[in-house]
Amino acid sequence: MIRRNVLLLGLGAVLATTFPALALDRALTPEETQLIQQIGAHNSAIRTMAGRFLQVDSQGGRTEGTFFLERPNKVRFRYNPPSREEIISVGRGFYVINRKDQTQYAYPQDRIPLRNFLGDKIDLLTANIVDVTSSDAYMAVTISDDTPIGVVQVGLIFDKQTLDLAQWTLTEPSGAELTFSLYDIQKDVQIPKSYFYIDPTYKAVQPK
Template sequence: MIDKTERDAGMPVLANRRQFVLGTAAFMACAALPFPSFAATNAAQQIADHFSSVKTMMGEFVQFGPRGEQTGGKFFIERPGKLRFNYEKPSPMRVISDGKNVVIGNTKLKTWDLYPLSKTPLSLLLADRIDLGNKLVRDVKEEADLTTIVLGDRTIFGDSTITLMFDPKNFELRQWTITDVQKKDTSVMIFNVQNGVQLDPSVFEIPYAEVHGQKRGG
């Protein structure tokens, strides 16, 4: 059940917590990469290789939910395995991975959901090298003003797909859209991306005392 505080804060209402993690993973998969010329399956792997080579990254994002709800914030990434998404106020949501686990937290309600990183799509996308494999590429389209790559894998994403949209002139990412099992779209636009930045280790610290000490079912 989605808490009213989360709903009022502009937090996109997704099918479940796993779907939210999936959206986060998709966001990282397409962050501001140069786009090379390609044949279909080689294209996605080249993008993944470029992304894998970027060891640290930070920037801003705006997210649009399936009902038109909007929120934004900042993201931080460090390979292997670390990330943080801070949603801007009034949203209280945080997503943190420390290389072993991923937590989705509501800082206002002091509630946290904990997942092993290895059980989420983030383990693939935060690896030292991202091996997409041909089975991930469902479609590639090249048009005069837009290059689109659709990725999906039932073993990782279920029946969901991720659509990455790039500007073919300057090779920059325009946006990504995730279509969930209910055929609902959540889109993210990114901007002010910086690669190769130095990030404080505390950015990726999970507050385990709060996670394990929270009250359940109250």
């Protein structure tokens, strides 16, 4: 079963297993600042992308699907069958679509940390960064934000060589985690407008 509430709350396996403090307890080094700026500029220049994702939850459950992103503020997560659920953002909010039941519900986009990666210009230095960790190959930037279910942390992992987003982890207030890995990514592709269409006849329901 897809843990939908958590999916909506952001874009990395975080390199620590516990919550860091709710504010970065040190100054970023000049090297970290420069790399985060480079990551923002590189990803801002990618106007569209599509690929596949693997989602793993805290219990080891695995779900796969495809995603489509178009800047600014559009993204679609489509889960492989037998799931009939999709997550679609069209700039106003994040909608959970159930095509079997023909229902939808939404979260406001300004309460979703994923907005930090979907905007026209990505500037992670303006987000609430609570932790930055680097290895030889990767940089992890953890962002904390207040959401409809409480304070959620989003750990974004970037490849230091390509500057691409490779993985992210969402950590909800209970400590439960949801990790996404991206693969088979294509950049600057044509995405049909219909991919971000939300059927207005679908019944609005409350989140479960």
